[in-house]
Amino acid sequence: MNSGRIPSQDLSPDGGSGLYAKRRRIQIKDVKGHYQRLRDTSVRLVVALYLVLPWLTWNGRQAILFDLPERRFHIFGVTFWPQDFLFLAWALIIAALGLFFVTVFAGRVYCGYVCPQTAWTRLFMAIEQRCEGDRHQRLKWDRAPWGAEKLLRRGLKHVLWLALALATGVTFVGYFTPIRELLPALVSGEVGGWTLFWSGFFTVATYGNAGFMREQVCLYMCPYARFQSVMFDRDTLVVSYDRARGEPRRRGARKSSGQEPAGDCVDCGLCVQVCPTGIDIRDRLQYECITCAACVDACDQVMARIGRPRGLIDYTTENTLNGRRSRVLRPRLIGYGLVMVLMMGWFAAGLVQRVPLQVDVLRDRNQLYRLTADGRIENSYRLEILNKDQQAHDYRLSLDAPEGLTLVQGNPTFTLAGGEHRSLPVTVSGDPYAGEVRSATVRFRVRSSEPRSTMETTHEARFIAP
Amino acid sequence: MSDFWSVYIIAIVVLNLVGCAFLLFANLRMTPEETRSDTTGHSFDGIQERNQPLPRWWLYLFVLTLLFSVVAVALYPELGRFGGLLNWSSVGQWQEEVDWVEKQTAPLFEQFAKVPIEELHAYPETRDVGGRLFANNCALCHGSDARGAKGYPNLTDDDWLYGGSADAILTSIRDGRHGQMPPMAAAVGGTDQAVRDMALYVQSLSRPSMTDQPEVAASVARAEPRFAVCAACHGQDARGNQALGAPNLTDGIWLHGARLEDIETTIREGRSGRMPPHESVLSEERLHVLAAYVYGLSQP
Numbered sequence: 001m002n003s004g005r006i007p008s009q010d011l012s013p014d015g016g017s018g019l020y021a022k023r024r025r026i027q028i029k030d031v032k033g034h035y036q037r038l039r040d041t042s043v044r045l046v047v048a049l050y051l052v053l054p055w056l057t058w059n060g061r062q063a064i065l066f067d068l069p070e071r072r073f074h075i076f077g078v079t080f081w082p083q084d085f086l087f088l089a090w091a092l093i094i095a096a097l098g099l100f101f102v103t104v105f106a107g108r109v110y111c112g113y114v115c116p117q118t119a120w121t122r123l124f125m126a127i128e129q130r131c132e133g134d135r136h137q138r139l140k141w142d143r144a145p146w147g148a149e150k151l152l153r154r155g156l157k158h159v160l161w162l163a164l165a166l167a168t169g170v171t172f173v174g175y176f177t178p179i180r181e182l183l184p185a186l187v188s189g190e191v192g193g194w195t196l197f198w199s200g201f202f203t204v205a206t207y208g209n210a211g212f213m214r215e216q217v218c219l220y221m222c223p224y225a226r227f228q229s230v231m232f233d234r235d236t237l238v239v240s241y242d243r244a245r246g247e248p249r250r251r252g253a254r255k256s257s258g259q260e261p262a263g264d265c266v267d268c269g270l271c272v273q274v275c276p277t278g279i280d281i282r283d284r285l286q287y288e289c290i291t292c293a294a295c296v297d298a299c300d301q302v303m304a305r306i307g308r309p310r311g312l313i314d315y316t317t318e319n320t321l322n323g324r325r326s327r328v329l330r331p332r333l334i335g336y337g338l339v340m341v342l343m344m345g346w347f348a349a350g351l352v353q354r355v356p357l358q359v360d361v362l363r364d365r366n367q368l369y370r371l372t373a374d375g376r377i378e379n380s381y382r383l384e385i386l387n388k389d390q391q392a393h394d395y396r397l398s399l400d401a402p403e404g405l406t407l408v409q410g411n412p413t414f415t416l417a418g419g420e421h422r423s424l425p426v427t428v429s430g431d432p433y434a435g436e437v438r439s440a441t442v443r444f445r446v447r448s449s450e451p452r453s454t455m456e457t458t459h460e461a462r463f464i465a466p
Numbered sequence: 467m468s469d470f471w472s473v474y475i476i477a478i479v480v481l482n483l484v485g486c487a488f489l490l491f492a493n494l495r496m497t498p499e500e501t502r503s504d505t506t507g508h509s510f511d512g513i514q515e516r517n518q519p520l521p522r523w524w525l526y527l528f529v530l531t532l533l534f535s536v537v538a539v540a541l542y543p544e545l546g547r548f549g550g551l552l553n554w555s556s557v558g559q560w561q562e563e564v565d566w567v568e569k570q571t572a573p574l575f576e577q578f579a580k581v582p583i584e585e586l587h588a589y590p591e592t593r594d595v596g597g598r599l600f601a602n603n604c605a606l607c608h609g610s611d612a613r614g615a616k617g618y619p620n621l622t623d624d625d626w627l628y629g630g631s632a633d634a635i636l637t638s639i640r641d642g643r644h645g646q647m648p649p650m651a652a653a654v655g656g657t658d659q660a661v662r663d664m665a666l667y668v669q670s671l672s673r674p675s676m677t678d679q680p681e682v683a684a685s686v687a688r689a690e691p692r693f694a695v696c697a698a699c700h701g702q703d704a705r706g707n708q709a710l711g712a713p714n715l716t717d718g719i720w721l722h723g724a725r726l727e728d729i730e731t732t733i734r735e736g737r738s739g740r741m742p743p744h745e746s747v748l749s750e751e752r753l754h755v756l757a758a759y760v761y762g763l764s765q766p
Contacts (some may be wrong), residue, residue, distance in 0.1 A: 019496060021519035220521055366606055367615045373719045380611040382601065408611075423601060425610040 026215060027142070028125070029135040029273040033297025039112065043119040050116075051167065054174040059390065066176050072419065074390075078351075079419065081388050083358055090347045097340035103228045104333050106237040106315070111225060112292035117217050120168070120210035121276070124161055131157035135273065161211050162203070169203030215277040219288055229287055234318040235326050239291050241271075241282045241313045242321060249282075264308050271295035271313055281313055291315075356389035359446045361461040368464045376429050377437050378408070379463050383424040385446055387416035389455075396449040397426070401442040405430045405463060413449055428463055437465045472546030479544055483535055490528050575751035583632035583754065587762030596759025599752055603744065604760075612763050617722055617739060622763045625719045629708040630764060636757040642743030645711040649736040653695040663689035664696075665729040671704050672718035 056063035058076045065074045073080040080087060102110060112118060131153050132138045144150055173195060174182055185191045186199065209217055218225050232238065246265035265282070272280045274295055277288040281295045293315065300310040319326040362382045370378040387393055396413045399406065408427040416422055426444070430437035442463045448455035467475075496506075496517075508515040542550040549555070578586060578595070586592055601610055607618040614620035619627060628634050628643055654664045667689035670676040677683045697704070699712040706714035713721060721739070722732050744753060 019493060019517070019519055020522045020525045022522050216521060216523070220524065362610075364605070364609050364611075366609060366618075370609070370613065370615055371724070372613075372620075373717075373724060375724075378613065380609045380613060382605070382610040408613075423597060425597075425601075425605075425612070427611040427613055 023216065024278060025142075026276070026278040027135050027138050028276050028278075028294075029270070029298075030125075030129055031270075031274045031294050031298045031301070033294075033300060035293035036297050039118075039122065039292060042113045043122050046114050046116065046119045047123060051171050054171060054179040062178050062180070064175060065178065068176055070419075077390065079356070079388060079390050081358070081386070083386075083388075084354070087347070087350065087354075090343065090350065094340060094343050094347060097336055097343060099224070099228070100231055101333065101336040101340055103231045104233065104236060104336055105328070106291075107232065107239075108225070108228050108289070108291045111218065111228075111290035115290075117209060117222070118276075118290065118292070120164075120206060121214050123164060124210040127160045127164070128157055131160065158211075161207055165203045165207035165210070166199075168206040169199050169201070172202045173199045215288070218277060218290055225290070226287065233330070233332065234324075235328065235330055237315045237317055238285050239281060239289060239293055239296060239313065240285065240316050240318075240321055241265075242311070242316070243282075243284075244321075246282070246312050264303065264306075264312050266302065266306060268302055270298040270302060274298045355455055355457050356387065357393075357395075357446060357448070357455055357457045358384075358386040358388055359444060359457045359459045360384040361444055361459045363461055369466060371466075372429075375433060376431050377465050378427050378429045380425065380427045381444075381461060383426055383444060383446075383459075384421065385416065385424055386421045387418060390418040392417045392420075393453075393455065394449045395446050397424070398445045398447065399428065399442060400445055400458070401428065401463065402438075402440045404435045404437060405440065405442060430463075430465065432465075439464045467547050475544075475546040476548075479539060483532065483539070486535075487532055490525075490532070494525075572751075575749070575755065578755050578758075579751045583636065583758045583761050586755070586758035587765060589758075592755060592758050592762060596755045596762075599748070599756045600759055603747065603756070612760070619721055620719070621760055623719065624764055625714060625717055626708065627706075627711045627713055627721075630761075632757060632761050634708070635760050636753060638741060639757055639760070640743065640745050640753050643711060643739075643741040645737070645739040645741075647699075647712075647732065647737040649734060650695065651734045654689070654692050654733060660689075660692070661730050661733050662726075664692060664733055665726055667693065668696075668704075668715050668729055668733075669724075669726060671716045 053064050054062060058074075061074060063074070063076050067074065071082050073084075099110060128138070132141050141150055141153065170182065170186065171179070173179075176198075177195060182191070182195065185195075191199075213221075246263040248261065248263050249265035249267040250260075250262040251267050271282065272278075272295075274297075275281065276292060276294065277290060279286050279288045281289065295313050296315065299313040303310050303312055317326040360383070362384065364380040364382070368379075370380070372378055383397070385395070387395075392415060394413060394415050396411055397407070398411045405428055408429045412424070412426075414422065414424070428442060440463050441460060443458045443460050445456065445458045447453075447457075504517055505514045506517045539545060540550065541552045542554055544550065574595075578589075578591070581589070600612065604612070608614055608621055609618075612621040619625075624630065626634065627645060628638050650664075651661055654660050663685040666676070666682055666685040670682065670686050677686055693704070699707055699710050700715055701707055701712070704715040706712045713719075718724075720728065722728055722737055744756075748756065
């Protein structure tokens, strides 16, 4: 058992010759059980969330809308701008840490329960089962010659698949262009070329990925599938077969003593038939395993039938299997969790403190300073002011500067509509006859002039004097 | 692109494509002895690389990628000087986008063009649209606050070299202006003292209190009779001539500097100021809005 050699698995049907292997088609057997019910729930949640989210409205606008041409990303009451890119980076870091945390704790549960590839594949398989029957019947249809019934069943399956794929594709585009306008436009054929292209692209991608590619995506395309294994340790929950209990496997009933010794595994092969990636979990942990626990549910049923305790195949850790104590709380898990919580706090604090008002100052470059007819020294600037909020606000500009420097225009007040940008030329002036005017750091302060508002942004600039 | 570079690029593109195809098809099959073992035959320090075959559809992807490349090479300018069947170019795409924006904004500018400048300047849209035009085309010299720089007039005051009427402003922007003051050192007497006298006289026009100093008063007295040569352009009363672009010398606004040395340099060496024409840069409608913006800068 501990020879240190990883048993290689031959994926090609013709014995490993050649550098490219023909794909082995997997027809999986549907299985009911505790974990599959859990998966059904999470899959429905993921898909429902995906389909419903773009239909929510907020203040008369689509609640979640990523407006690429305008470069505005509306998420309920908040509008993000390209300048808020940091938040996206934070969110992705938190998501990555979340993945690390969950993976260290329970292996690739993300893959098995909430990954869209799993979710849509499962829905497509459900449709397939309705149209063509269970695994046994599907294998029969695979071998059967084309006839009216096969044509009808297969046709119906593909029509339903395409319908679901179309809903998925159009919904995807609906996150980027208002879906309530997109749908009627699609029906009447008044959509732009790119909208049509991306709707079609994601329809075809969904149809192909969930209908045909399926486990191939996990095996050969998905990077997460590969690097998640690196995070496993001996205390990570993985779907494992208890060799000590199961071996030697033997078919048939276990009657009395006198027979050759037999483990609990009756070698029924159900765990292989239900596996969506087509592996035999009894060959121990493999990179193909998405920890969907279909084999756990299948084996538990068999164990119940032959009157043995459940859990021959189960979520368990390497340490438990080897009879050692398994610790859930370990430095690695605590570390990931701590960093994740820390980042979430940072993210939340950043969101709360985010001022939806952007001020940038561009100093005029054509001259360092200007001497006016009445002997004053002036610097000119251009203020780029952007109201990133969804509502209009009144603002007031003021200057924090050493004594003697003032804004020529006074302290202007102005109103910016939600999302409006204003380019404001301003002049700072000092009178050398009234007191010394030196080069200095000045701060432009734009502040909401509404009562009790704390919306304020300052930007530093340089005043240059001779 | 010269012949050499064209051939060079074509060679690189074709060789790359052919090389990729060769690499792909040469590695489709293993040798018989490799087939017998389940390793690739690669061995490093006793570690053998096992053969884990790629899925066959992956091979089809490679082939598809190659086909895609061939189509892309045919359609787009990727083979040296051959421009591609689509005749696409980055300049062409840019022009398309410019034309699109032009088409979108044309109705807006048409509306603006119907309103006389004297009314248009008060529109809030003028502040936005005109302000952007000003920032892109004028602010580089006149400053983003339009208050000018040495040699570039302040546009926010009442002092106009060529007139502050809507028409005059529009003409200045559209056709440009070329203001020229010839060197006047010889004409005002030729000596350094004569130039200084004239500079003091001109400076005293907007600061009469200067003549309280006896030596300034003496200089002014010496220069006054010679001002006739200046008056040809600047006028007998020194209030300038907008037809010539000759500045008013009595208002204390000095385009090229208010210091005595600045004025002496102006008299001795003359000045030449050029406002470039914008006829070829901006459409007539945009010029109209821009003129309204500039007109509005000095309106109360």
